[in-house]
Amino acid sequence: MYNLQHIKEKAKSALNKSAKFGPDIDLSTFVKTVEPTKEGKDLTELSQEELKNILMAGIDPTEQSRAGTYFQRDTGVLKCNVKQDGVEVIPIKEALEKYNWIYDYYWKAVSVDADKYTAISELELHNGYVIRSLPGSKSVYPIQACLYISTNQLQQNVHNIIIAEEDSELHIITGCATSPHVKRGAHIGISEFFIKKNAKLSFTMIHNWAEEMYVRPRSAAIVEEGGLFLNNYISMRPVKSLQMYPTIYLKGPDAVARLYSIIVGNPGSEYDLGGRVYLQAPGSRAEIIARTISNGAKIIARGHLIGEVPEIKAHLECKGLILNGGIIHAIPELEGHVDGVEMSHEAAVGKIAQEEIAYLMSRGLSEDEATSTIVRGFLSIDMPDLPPQLKAEVDKAIEASDKEVM
């Protein structure tokens, strides 16, 4: 039987434990409770300004092109539905009350006592989503999940669990955004991913935060034999401080993980992010690709590949462009533990090559057009296995902030 008491105690013991990376946040400065949101409101009834913010985070308020929606405003669930057979979307609080199976996953990929952020999400959980694709199911449209903050100074504690059962295919787009009047707040989000045998999961996350937001996602994934986990992260808008280091365990033979992130850092924003993949079974493969642009931000771009068994292959690519001041600090790490691993990395921090600008200008583009063409190219990563619809959302997010990048 699952020892809930034991979990709570572990959490309590970690309440003052600072995270290994990123500046420490004084969580006592945030509001913890608000009037709970009532379920049932249609997303299209949100104000125009709010709609704009969630649209920029890849959320479709009409829900037409989505197989299901989970929308959490502050601490409560505004909307939770699913239109597609073979997929379940359940608020995690409901799942924890009703279903025993959830305890096979709850805190099984992320440790509850990792730091004070994991601890607080156990002790003061607001809600979050459980999305599960049943064995063999294939979703045509993505499920969308939005974690939205509409109360100034709120600290939102969220826990999500995503399960792709054997032979299933699941696509999720998740947008995190704040209401236009929110200046400051904190978002703590635990996400645990379970990709079963031969399942395929794509998870695309677009952040659209406010300038004084503190964000601490805590994510981990376990990928079984033949499974594929595709994780895309896009953050183009200002944020005060964001630190995350999602960790993927490739446990089964031929499991694959691909992590792509696109970051544009604005003045006053501080990022410490990266991806870590443990390759624990033969034939497993991993690819981490990060593109960062600094317009005056402080960006630490990490990456860590750990090859524990032979016959694994992994590559890490970390490229940064400093366009307008700031710091980009790339920290790629490769760790081979046995003979027969094959791992590589490529890191670069630089500027736009004058030669490329001149080349485009000789085709008739102005200097500004040439520069933005090069920047857009830099940010566009080929993301294989991502459905075209989601690729379009990624492109849209990049395009929308293009003006601000320049």
Place this chain on the structure above:
Amino acid sequence: MLHIEDLKVELAGRIILEHIDLDIHPGETHVLFGPNGSGKTSLLMTIMGYPQYQVKWGKIFFKGVDITNLPINERANLGIGMSYQRPPTIHGLKTRQMVMLCARGKNINPEELAARVRFENFLHRDINAGFSGGEIKRSELLQLMAQNPDLMLFDEPESGVDLENIALVGNTIAELLERDGFMDKDPTKTRYQQKKARTKMGLIITHTGYILDYVNADKGQVLYNGHLSCVTNPREILECISKSGYEECVRCITCNI
């Protein structure tokens, strides 16, 4: 027309071109010969407007406009285009997008244009990323086809091109420059009238002269130590160089020009 007057150019503190006079009239194509390091590419880059090539003396006019100090893109918009020997890779910019950019809003079909230089399979690739020498040449021609400039500068268009593609590259250049065999085929006009109606101008750098098998150029020029030393029939120059070398050629000892 392109009119260059007593041009003196400095690159990184060193004079690399001096006393250059050159006229290319509408419809004319010139071939530029010269040993390595003689300044051929520098002359093209100066005409295109690369700012590191500083004009210290003299002027460049194009279509009557003094372009000596114009930025690169304004020269491009006046109708100057260039086919590069080693263009930079731009990551994330697909060849198809690049072709569309070159068209500047003109209605073009990138697939159709690419088919003409057997380049359809490269449209989805990042521009110049991992392209071989010959692939770069075909990509550059494809871009020029979309851009359709009036004056085209070709930097060694045949170098690195395999035997299978040399005719394709040569004929495409001839077509771009409206040379013999590719002129407007209006049966009501005489051949002379067709030639007179030709407007495209070309300046082609060549080492080997192979390009002359496909492009019937009007004039040949020899650039030697930063000076234009000889203007005459390109075939004669080629013959003279291959017989006696550049040094003899510019002294006009053997060819009696």
